[in-house]
Amino acid sequence: DPTPHEDDVDFGILMGGPMSVLDETKYPHFVREKELCCDMVQLGKPLLGICLGAQMIASAFGAAIKKNPEKEIGWFPVTFTGDAVEEMNLPESLDVFHWHGETFDIPELPGIAEPFAFSEACQNQAFKIGSGIALQFHLEATPESMESMLKNGDDEIKAGIAAGFDYVQNPKDIRIAGKTAMGPANELLVKILDYLLEEK
Numbered sequence: 001d002p003t004p005h006e007d008d009v010d011f012g013i014l015m016g017g018p019m020s021v022l023d024e025t026k027y028p029h030f031v032r033e034k035e036l037c038c039d040m041v042q043l044g045k046p047l048l049g050i051c052l053g054a055q056m057i058a059s060a061f062g063a064a065i066k067k068n069p070e071k072e073i074g075w076f077p078v079t080f081t082g083d084a085v086e087e088m089n090l091p092e093s094l095d096v097f098h099w100h101g102e103t104f105d106i107p108e109l110p111g112i113a114e115p116f117a118f119s120e121a122c123q124n125q126a127f128k129i130g131s132g133i134a135l136q137f138h139l140e141a142t143p144e145s146m147e148s149m150l151k152n153g154d155d156e157i158k159a160g161i162a163a164g165f166d167y168v169q170n171p172k173d174i175r176i177a178g179k180t181a182m183g184p185a186n187e188l189l190v191k192i193l194d195y196l197l198e199e200k
């Protein structure tokens with residue numbers, strides 16, 4: 001489907017995927033998607049990016065996308081910080097679902113782009129930019145989506161474990177952690193969605 005015009009979108013959500021946002025030659029529609037991100041924020045329309053979607057927002061505003069020092073796959077804690085904690089009523093920390101090898105820099109727009117989450121393995125886990133929020137991690141994970149990712153990403157997990165990566169969990173541990181961590185993560189996503197949709 002063609003990327004919509006910003007005038008036709010009330011609320012944009014950009015989800016994850018296995019590709020890189022740098023692959024504009026392979027995925028030429030990424031150019032228009034990045035333009036849409038900028039247009040949505042400039043118009044003050046709510047925009048949420050998750051994983052690849054978060055990197056799309058960062059790239060749209062000129063931030064570098066690069067390989068993270070650590071690959072993160074599984075349930076690991078993020079720590080929330082900055083003014084966004086009070087604004088969005090965020091917890092101090094929370095176990096969330098990760099699946100990424102790349103990361104983003106924070107757009108160099110002081111006072112406009114504000115980082116608000118980090119983890120041991122990844123310095124930049126989330127930022128707010130005007131009416132947009134970018135989350136590197138997956139608060140939206142459900143049992144079905146998690147199982148799909150485990151099935152389709154099995155080779156990546158095996159390779160990460162074989163390489164001795166510190167932040168790649170095996171499927172058994174991911175499923176066990178998900179039983180207790182998924183509910184609070186979903187609840188936090190609802191908080192963030194409510195915040196995005198509030199009349200400012």
